[in-house]
Amino acid sequence: MRPVHSALEIVALIGQRQPIGVSAIARDTGLPKTTAHRVLQTLHAAGWIEPDANDGANWSLSIRAALAVGSxxxxxxxxxxxxxxxxxxxxxxxxxxxxxxxxxxxxxxxxxxxxxxxxxxxxxxxxxxxxxxxxxxxxxxxxxxxxxxxxxxxxxxxxxxxxxxxxxxxxxxxxxxxxxxxxxxxxxxxxxxxxxxxxxxxxxxxxxxxxxxxxxxxxxxxxxxxxxxxxxxxxxxxxxxxxxxxxx
Amino acid sequence: MRPVHSALEIVALIGQRQPIGVSAIARDTGLPKTTAHRVLQTLHAAGWIEPDANDGANWSLSIRAALAVGSxxxxxxxxxxxxxxxxxxxxxxxxxxxxxxxxxxxxxxxxxxxxxxxxxxxxxxxxxxxxxxxxxxxxxxxxxxxxxxxxxxxxxxxxxxxxxxxxxxxxxxxxxxxxxxxxxxxxxxxxxxxxxxxxxxxxxxxxxxxxxxxxxxxxxxxxxxxxxxxxxxxxxxxxxxxxxxxxx
DNA sequence: GACCAACGTTCCGCCATATGGAACGAACAA
DNA sequence: TTGTTCGTTCCATATGGCGGAACGTTGGTC
The missing domain is CATH 3.30.450.40 (GAF domain)
Structure with missing residues (x-):
């Protein structure tokens, strides 16, 4: 399931480099910018990421992500x-x-x-x-x-x-x-x-x-x-x- | 991106109910058992979940999942x-x-x-x-x-x-x-x-x-x-x- | 021992949908 | 102004996710 792999990779990358934008993510993962963008929208819709509180243009992990894997x-x-x-x-x-x-x-x-x-x-x-x-x-x-x-x-x-x-x-x-x-x-x-x-x-x-x-x-x-x-x-x-x- | 949504939902569910098996996941998410199984294989390949240490038949979140969203x-x-x-x-x-x-x-x-x-x-x-x-x-x-x-x-x-x-x-x-x-x-x-x-x-x-x-x-x-x-x-x-x- | 229910797993044809190149406007620096 | 980089949108293509059906296995019950 390619989209899932991409999504998990992107989540991990955001965890390491937040706040981070679409282009940087596309560069670091090797994914086309279009795909990275689509994955980010999906992660956002699921509530796992959100625009950074300080740097609104870029993305950071949300509390929901932390709670999901807290255990x-x-x-x-x-x-x-x-x-x-x-x-x-x-x-x-x-x-x-x-x-x-x-x-x-x-x-x-x-x-x-x-x-x-x-x-x-x-x-x-x-x-x-x-x-x-x-x-x-x-x-x-x-x-x-x-x-x-x-x-x-x-x-x-x-x-x-x-x-x-x-x-x-x-x-x-x-x-x-x-x-x-x-x-x-x-x-x-x-x-x-x-x-x-x-x-x-x-x-x-x-x-x-x-x-x-x-x-x-x-x-x-x-x-x-x-x-x-x-x-x-x-x-x-x-x-x-x-x-x-x-x-x- | 349906597969990503399913995957995140399943990750969150495992976080709440680990250790948990395919059938229970399929029941709780409403996904067909086939799909749930496929998602689990993908999550496993990515290292986010692993067979539970005590209950080898069921799945639990791995340390990698915790590290990915630790920040x-x-x-x-x-x-x-x-x-x-x-x-x-x-x-x-x-x-x-x-x-x-x-x-x-x-x-x-x-x-x-x-x-x-x-x-x-x-x-x-x-x-x-x-x-x-x-x-x-x-x-x-x-x-x-x-x-x-x-x-x-x-x-x-x-x-x-x-x-x-x-x-x-x-x-x-x-x-x-x-x-x-x-x-x-x-x-x-x-x-x-x-x-x-x-x-x-x-x-x-x-x-x-x-x-x-x-x-x-x-x-x-x-x-x-x-x-x-x-x-x-x-x-x-x-x-x-x-x-x-x-x-x- | 025979039965049945529930489990995890595999197979396969259909078609939904993820893909990524191209092009866009906006923001910024030189 | 010009050039670069940003995030975003569009669309034709064909990849790969979908899920019903059927399988072998396990574990509990009578």
Missing amino acids: AQRSTRQLHGAAFPIMEELRNTTGESVYLAVRDADTLALIERLDGRNPLAHAWPLWQRGPLHATSLGKSMLAHLDPAELESCLNATLPRMTRQTKTDRAAIEAELAVTRARGFATSFRENWPNENGVGAAIRNSRGEPTAAISISAPVDRVDEAQCIAWGPLLVAAARRISLGLTRG | AQRSTRQLHGAAFPIMEELRNTTGESVYLAVRDADTLALIERLDGRNPLAHAWPLWQRGPLHATSLGKSMLAHLDPAELESCLNATLPRMTRQTKTDRAAIEAELAVTRARGFATSFRENWPNENGVGAAIRNSRGEPTAAISISAPVDRVDEAQCIAWGPLLVAAARRISLGLTRG
Whole structure:
């Protein structure tokens, strides 16, 4: 059912880029502008999208869309409840921003963010997707994935986010081995040009790395040594969250 | 685009009733079973639904669905943040369950629930929709709606939830007048046969009643007099939440 | 064990309807 | 003014969604 595929793709795109207009949607999806326009009218008639409150020319998701799939968040809600208090501890002891993300196929999505004492210039917005291979969040999960899934995450052409982003398959695999050994992952200017991060994977009851937490900060405030020093802290926090999931 | 409408309707239905199978979906939407089946296959291929983890024969929404529209929750997230601490206060002072809901067209959806000291036998699940006219949550919002919207909410045939549900238009309007005057709404066995409730509306920055909080409890523990006595408490709490929204 | 109801699934011919290139007026920048 | 990009409308084409009918399977009942 082609129209349904188009509609779902457009809904997801609006979720990532709202507010957004017809032409941009057509460009990003590869659909003809006519088709995109028709789909938008349909979504609007169904009440899933509406003209943006501030930018009336473009489209945003409506509350109805949120309510329709709200129950799908039961899983992330449990995770959220287990992780939040521990993330607060991490934020208080380090003073830096703490992130919580889940994996979906070969991307990750940010579920929660606690801002540090000095708020970041470009805070990563909630629900925004990001690459697995360039973030400490993503690499901590990749390191513990089974080979088949790892393959499906890495066989595409990996986007280069900054000059430091590792896009070479062998280099990434080598780093994942280090990550696997020490339990935490790092990202030094690999996702944003002036930001370092350190992250650790959270495991569900079957032991799969379905989520991750990380600390991220500007390079001039937190250098690579500091990230590595914080590593064990994150490993311990992630383990406590994982335990909270299996019990709860 | 008929297929898109069907797909969105089915997604919303699964969100309300998951896990659910093809036949039940076909019944509830009025679609032929063949069409429902085809839509489900399409949604599955797109990754929005998956066979339920416990009940493999039926379908549930996937995490991908939640992530796709996650950003639509920005609005409810702000509300949630403003309401949560005040709801906790209410729960602690009364010891009963506290609810937070938003309105969508002529229904309401539960966004947050804090269980009281004695958990209810049939707790209302999060994200579950309910009727406006039979709940204190709904009536508190209806009372402050502008006439046009009120009309669109009440002109359909109002479902009778219990023997005490008021479905007569004149009776409802009369009660809304009382509600408007005193600032809070009540529901005595009108939504569940053995439950009383009292609620107050939360207003957004434009003064519109977009959400509501309520306290609900079994009739043998909380009688009608107790609900009315708690009324001013809820009005004060709702006002504080409203102020938190306009400032935040 | 035999029956029946309800389930999920597959098949197939018909024709409704999604498609997308082309052209339009409006808004904006250079 | 000119050129670009925006959102929108039109229309002939043929793609692909439609739904009745029939299938195999499961689970409950007598």
